[in-house]
Amino acid sequence: MKRDLDIKVAIIEDDETIREGYAFLIGNTTGYKICGTYPSYEEAAKHIAQDDPDVILLDVELPGISGIDALPKLKKTLPDTHILILTVYEQELLIFRALGNGAAGYLTKNTPPEKIVSAIHEVMEGGGPMSANIARMVISSFKRNDASPLTRRETEILEQIATGKSRKRIADELYIDLETVKSHIKNIYHKLDVHSKADAIKAARDNKFI
């Protein structure tokens, strides 16, 4: 067997039972090899550069530096390594922070073992494996609100504002008067109950009106 072509996997997880369980599972799967297992980021930091893993399975609730905060550090030392979050947490904020910090996938711990192995494969192929609920949350974060109080024109103008254009420029591009743009903006502000551009953009984004 060509061990050189095996996918090298490192695991950072504080619960020894879980850690060794995953290590056993992956280490005994053809085509995969465990190159390191660590109970914390601090421990991992000492050796992981030498391990040079292709994929890291990373827990979020770790003693010391959290998995979320470890992510950018790991990406810095190993820019080409794919990092898969493996956790019990399904809070939106945590998920988005993990993805924002460079996670290549996000799995919950109820994921069946064979799915974990296939997720590792998938991430090596350029995919982005996610548990079903995670994928759902991620997808719904894109969904617009179709019950917007804004009219078509108002939405259009607010979108222009959100791209940073001045009122003058918006007026020019829509072939309407500056005063008209001001009127629309006034109405938008009333409807959204805000008093500034930034407030309006935030309110509209939060409510997915734009």
Added chain:
Amino acid sequence: MKRDLDIKVAIIEDDETIREGYAFLIGNTTGYKICGTYPSYEEAAKHIAQDDPDVILLDVELPGISGIDALPKLKKTLPDTHILILTVYEQELLIFRALGNGAAGYLTKNTPPEKIVSAIHEVMEGGGPMSANIARMVISSFKRNDASPLTRRETEILEQIATGKSRKRIADELYIDLETVKSHIKNIYHKLDVHSKADAIKAARDNKFI
């Protein structure tokens, strides 16, 4: 067999071969039932409310109204129906527009048949099935840029601005002077080469600095 408990699937796809292929595949899978197949949104609109599908497989490149534009209309008549996009297109803009318009999942046409069936099941369970590349694009849309030219404080202030707070309020909350906030903003503008709040927020968002 209790046909009442079958998952009802409708297909909107202009290519007859593909359409009938999917219909055959799904119709012959236990637990699934085809309740309608249509070559366009216009055709579907006439009967789909009566079909009352649980899941719609929707193509994006359709004669007449496109799949993307059909999405909100379908969601309006069938608010509880899950809509899966099934297409050859993998352009980011299209994907995000589809998800923004209420798609529950996004599959490419090279998806193997058994995966399509499992995606239908997954979407019924509250998941968000996506092809690997799609998931990757979606995930990387969240990733922050770690090579930001902004300092920690500048990033912090810009984030506050992006939430719509006035300079005065930012100053109060950070326990610094209004003039200091103005100085930071000035520096942010220089670094990003912009001349307004909205421009800065847009530039920072586009480059994933915040």
Added chain:
DNA sequence: CCCTGACTACCACTTTTGTGGTATAACTGA
């Protein structure tokens, strides 16, 4: 046929932002 909502437009006035300087203390890396 009239009313309403949407889009358009103008005026006057206040407040907030943006620009262009200068400057000092603290920290940080070569």
Added chain:
DNA sequence: TCAGTTATACCACAAAAGTGGTAGTCAGGG
């Protein structure tokens, strides 16, 4: 240790945004 970066702070003036009115036109629905 010494230069560069970061964070802090002040001033004055110009430009843009925000507020509070009023009002005409036009299309669509009751």
